Amino acid sequence: MSILPSSLGGVYDETQTTLIPILNLNGPMKHLPAILLLSTLVLAGCRATPPSPTETKVAYWTKHHITVGGKKDINPIKASAENIEEGKELFTSYCMVCHGLDGQNTGVPFAATISPPVPSLALPQVQAYTDGQLKWIIKNGIYPSGMPPSNGDFSNDEMWQMVLYIRHLPKAGILGSPAVYNGSSK
Incomplete structure (x- = not known):
């Protein structure tokens, strides 16, 4: 049983058949979202300082x-x-x-x-x-x-x-x- 509303079921199915294979998130790029999130958090923690x-x-x-x-x-x-x-x-x-x-x-x-x-x-x-x-x-x-x-x-x-x-x-x-x-x- 799907937890998505029936109106979005087609969108979900379409995403599974087109977007996921394009990104190939199940292959070597499966950690890409985590890497991007971690990189964003690291950069957000950086701050500019005045020059020495x-x-x-x-x-x-x-x-x-x-x-x-x-x-x-x-x-x-x-x-x-x-x-x-x-x-x-x-x-x-x-x-x-x-x-x-x-x-x-x-x-x-x-x-x-x-x-x-x-x-x-x-x-x-x-x-x-x-x-x-x-x-x-x-x-x-x-x-x-x-x-x-x-x-x-x-x-x-x-x-x-x-x-x-x-x-x-x-x-x-x-x-x-x-x-x-x-x-x-x-």
Whole structure:
């Protein structure tokens, strides 16, 4: 006597005649479901941990010395108040969603929680890049971080002006939060 409702009897019979032979769960693959379940449980027990200090140093060194180009490029744009302001306007239009208005992630709700975290552009590690490297990053992005390439959205002069703004960031929080996150900005 079957414990399946009569309406499902045909489905059960069909499964027995088509699916089981295809999977061949009675042959060498008979332990496949148990293996898959065990693998899933093992992976579920794994957790991501932050990188160790050594891993962080290696990644930092690699990024600064190998993967980021433009190290010897020199900014031809004079660091005038006008050029810095132009850089700020460009930055505010394109970069503030991730880096905040001040370049230091003020008011950006996800900056610390994504992986890798969005760096404050005032950090010594970021300011240690040459002007040419900062321009290269604006142009090409940094893979696999969330920093996208600009894809031709900026002229060379505009990228250099943004570099000037990054070199002359205001104090953290002084410009408020991006309006996109709270409906207002200072």
